[in-house]
Amino acid sequence: MPFLWYNILMKNENTDMDFAAEIASLKEENLSLKTEITEHKQLIQWLMEQLKLSKRRQFGVSSEQSDWEQTSFFNEAEVTANAAVPEPELETVKEHRRKKRTNADRMPPDLPVEVVEHKLPEQDRACPECGHDMHVMGHDTREELKLIPAKAVIVRHVSSVYACRCCEKTNDYVPIEKAPMPQPVIKGSFASPEAIAHIAVQKFVMASPLYRQEQEWARNGIQLSRQTMSNWLVRVSRDWLRPIYEELHRRLCEMDVAHADETTLQVLKEDGKPAQSKSYMWLYRTGGDAERPIVLYEYQQNRSHEHPKEFLKGFKGYLHADGYDGYHNLPETITVVGCWAHLRRKFDEALKTLPEKNRKGTKAWTGLEFCNKLFHIEKQLVLLSPEKRKAEREIRSRKVIADFYAWIGVTTVLPKSLLGQAVNYAISQKKYLENYLKDGRLEISNNRAERSIKPFVIGRKNWLFSNTPNGATASAVFYSLIETAKENGLNPHTYLTHVFRTAPNLPGGKGIEELLPFK
Numbered sequence: 001m002p003f004l005w006y007n008i009l010m011k012n013e014n015t016d017m018d019f020a021a022e023i024a025s026l027k028e029e030n031l032s033l034k035t036e037i038t039e040h041k042q043l044i045q046w047l048m049e050q051l052k053l054s055k056r057r058q059f060g061v062s063s064e065q066s067d068w069e070q071t072s073f074f075n076e077a078e079v080t081a082n083a084a085v086p087e088p089e090l091e092t093v094k095e096h097r098r099k100k101r102t103n104a105d106r107m108p109p110d111l112p113v114e115v116v117e118h119k120l121p122e123q124d125r126a127c128p129e130c131g132h133d134m135h136v137m138g139h140d141t142r143e144e145l146k147l148i149p150a151k152a153v154i155v156r157h158v159s160s161v162y163a164c165r166c167c168e169k170t171n172d173y174v175p176i177e178k179a180p181m182p183q184p185v186i187k188g189s190f191a192s193p194e195a196i197a198h199i200a201v202q203k204f205v206m207a208s209p210l211y212r213q214e215q216e217w218a219r220n221g222i223q224l225s226r227q228t229m230s231n232w233l234v235r236v237s238r239d240w241l242r243p244i245y246e247e248l249h250r251r252l253c254e255m256d257v258a259h260a261d262e263t264t265l266q267v268l269k270e271d272g273k274p275a276q277s278k279s280y281m282w283l284y285r286t287g288g289d290a291e292r293p294i295v296l297y298e299y300q301q302n303r304s305h306e307h308p309k310e311f312l313k314g315f316k317g318y319l320h321a322d323g324y325d326g327y328h329n330l331p332e333t334i335t336v337v338g339c340w341a342h343l344r345r346k347f348d349e350a351l352k353t354l355p356e357k358n359r360k361g362t363k364a365w366t367g368l369e370f371c372n373k374l375f376h377i378e379k380q381l382v383l384l385s386p387e388k389r390k391a392e393r394e395i396r397s398r399k400v401i402a403d404f405y406a407w408i409g410v411t412t413v414l415p416k417s418l419l420g421q422a423v424n425y426a427i428s429q430k431k432y433l434e435n436y437l438k439d440g441r442l443e444i445s446n447n448r449a450e451r452s453i454k455p456f457v458i459g460r461k462n463w464l465f466s467n468t469p470n471g472a473t474a475s476a477v478f479y480s481l482i483e484t485a486k487e488n489g490l491n492p493h494t495y496l497t498h499v500f501r502t503a504p505n506l507p508g509g510k511g512i513e514e515l516l517p518f519k
Contacts, residue, residue, distance in 0.1 A: 107145055114146065152222055155192060157181055183504040185240070191232050193500030199229050201493045204478045205455070209463040230471065237474035240503040244515050245296070245477050248484065249311075252294045256317035257287030257441050259449035260308060260327060263457055266465040267472050270301055281476060282307060283453045287320070289386070289441040292518050293487035295452045297476040299469070305329040318439060320446040323429050338432030341445035344371035346422035353418060363411055364419050367426075370404040378444045386440030393437050401434060452483060485517035 125134050159181040167174045185193050202208040210226035217224040252258065262282045268275045280303050285295040300307045305326035312319070312334065320337045321327040327336050350364040359365050377396050381389045408427060413420040426433070436442040456479055466472040485495040499515050506515075 107143075150198070152220060182501070185500040185504055186232060186235055189232070193497045196232050196236055196500055197493050197496035200233060200478055200482070200496055203233075203463070204459060204475070204482050205492055207455075207459040207462040230467075233478065234470050234474045236500060237477045240499060241477045241481055243512055244499070244517075245480055247512050247516065248294050248480065249296060252284060252286060252296060253312060253315040255286050255290060255294075255315070257289055257320075257439075258312070258315065258317065259283075259285050259287060259320040259446055259452075260312075261322065261446065261449035261453050262303065262324070263453055263460075265299065265460065265472060267299075267301075267467075267469055268465055269468045273301065279472065280307075281453075281456055281472075282311065283449055283456075284308075284311060285449055285452050287318075287441060288443060288448065293484065295483040295487055296480045297453075297456065297483075299466075299472040299476045301469075318435070318442055320443060320449065321432075322446055323425060323432075328432075335435055335438070336432050337435045337442055337446075338429045339446035340371055340374060340433060340436075341447050341450075343422065343426055343429070343433065344368065344375070346418065346425055347371060350418035350422055363413065364422070366407065367404075367419075367422060370400060370407070373400050374444060384440075388440070390437070390440035393440070398437060401437075405430065452487075455479065455483060481517055488518050490517055490519065 126132070127134055160179045162177040162179075163174055185191055185196060199210075199213060202213055203210060210229050213229065214224065214226045260283065262280050265279045265281045266276070267273075267279045270277070270279065273279075279299065279301050282298045282300060283295070284298070286293050298307070298311055303324075303326060308327060309330055312330065316333040318335045318337050319327065319330065320339065322339050322342050330336065347364050347367040351359055351362070351368055354362060354364065374397055377393070377400070381392050384392065405426070408423060411423060413423050415424065436444050459479075466475060481496070481499075482492045485492050495517055502511075503515060506512075
């Protein structure tokens with residue numbers, strides 16, 4: 001009997017142990033399932049954010065502006081104050097009515113005027129009452145803007161050759177003089193400065209690919225292939241525009257403030273790379289303090305940090321850039337200034353994925369409000385001198401930034417969500433975002449560079465790719481000189497025509513100063 005009870009007790013004890021192990025296993029499995037469900041929820045939230053963001057980018061308004069003055073939670077008097085605007089002078093005037101001003105279209109006053117006179121026929125000038133001839137007592141005038149499509153003409157250069165009749169009769173040697181003829185922009189070609197300038201402006205300003213220009217020439221009865229036009233652009237870029245580009249590059253590196261950005265480019269025939277691979281077009285430009293703005297593009301096969309380091313060799317100062325790590329490996333003589341517009345855009349994207357009625361008071365809304373306040377302060381300081389602007393930033397902007405990062409420190413977010421990406425960007429870029437406080441000439445964002453790279457992005461949507469590295473390099477040079485000319489108030493076609501006429505006739509490459517795209 002004792003043995004029997006012992007077996008029963010041992011069997012029950014083993015059963016309890018099995019139950020305990022099974023319960024522990026179920027608890028562990030339950031915890032694993034909860035973790036997996038949480039991860040799936042986060043993934044679903046992230047996918048929904050991406051879906052909403054994609055729809056907004058495709059169908060929504062692209063503007064990131066917000067009515068900050070009405071929604072700000074700061075409730076300070078400086079929300080509507082503007083230190084840069086002086087007090088208005090009050091003047092008492094009599095009540096009067098005035099036609100509402102409109103931004104009417106205007107025609108330039110220096111356009112040539114073609115006068116078309118409309119007169120009554122001789123037989124209709126008799127007075128219907130007495131039959132005598134009527135005289136002109138006035139004129140009723142209207143003006144129209146007449147556009148004349150581009151027309152092509154052949155310019156035939158004829159150089160006269162002179163000889164002395166007397167020497168022909170009396171001397172063995174007859175002196176011969178030839179009238180000087182300007183050098184062509186491309187030797188052995190029928191290309192003219194005006195034609196190449198027109199092709200360049202159509203492609204790099206109007207974003208018209210060469211194949212479309214080829215069709216346009218053909219409609220005018222001129223057979224000019226896209227290959228010929230491409231060869232012209234590459235040739236003049238190498239011979240006449242490259243020296244100007246290098247001089248502008250030298251001057252840019254002498255500045256104290258610069259901006260940088262980059263975008264993708266597809267080049268079909270690169271050595272060792274498939275046609276579908278990405279290349280890059282880098283952009284560098286002067287800051288807002290420059291009297292003569294300079295905008296330069298550079299084509300490179302990749303996004304290596306070595307490219308800005310090489311291009312900015314000799315540059316010592318402040319460089320505005322986005323959060324790309326390649327800019328953070330530059331020499332210590334270059335101080336990288338972060339872009340608050342990039343951070344603001346991330347909070348804005350996180351906010352726009354929420355239902356509109358639930359946005360106010362959320363974490364994304366709060367982060368966006370901090371950014372909005374900093375931009376509002378900059379708007380107030382725009383007319384101040386750099387010294388006064390720096391002092392005002394120390395008083396006003398630095399406190400907002402300190403409050404913003406104090407809020408960041410106590411804010412919990414999902415790392416992979418759009419809001420999490422905004423918070424992580426703010427943390428990782430903190431020292432660069434604060435650098436704009438160091439000098440009054442610096443800007444709160446890198447929007448200046450983004451505006452300058454936009455013409456290239458628009459053109460890329462039309463011509464899609466470059467065929468060869470030489471073509472991509474030529475495009476970079478053309479974009480550089482054209483955008484620099486536009487920044488300095490020059491007409492790109494007029495400027496390029498001037499360069500192509502003047503550069504081939506300069507002695508030994510001298511006189512580069514008069515070819516720079518400055519007024």
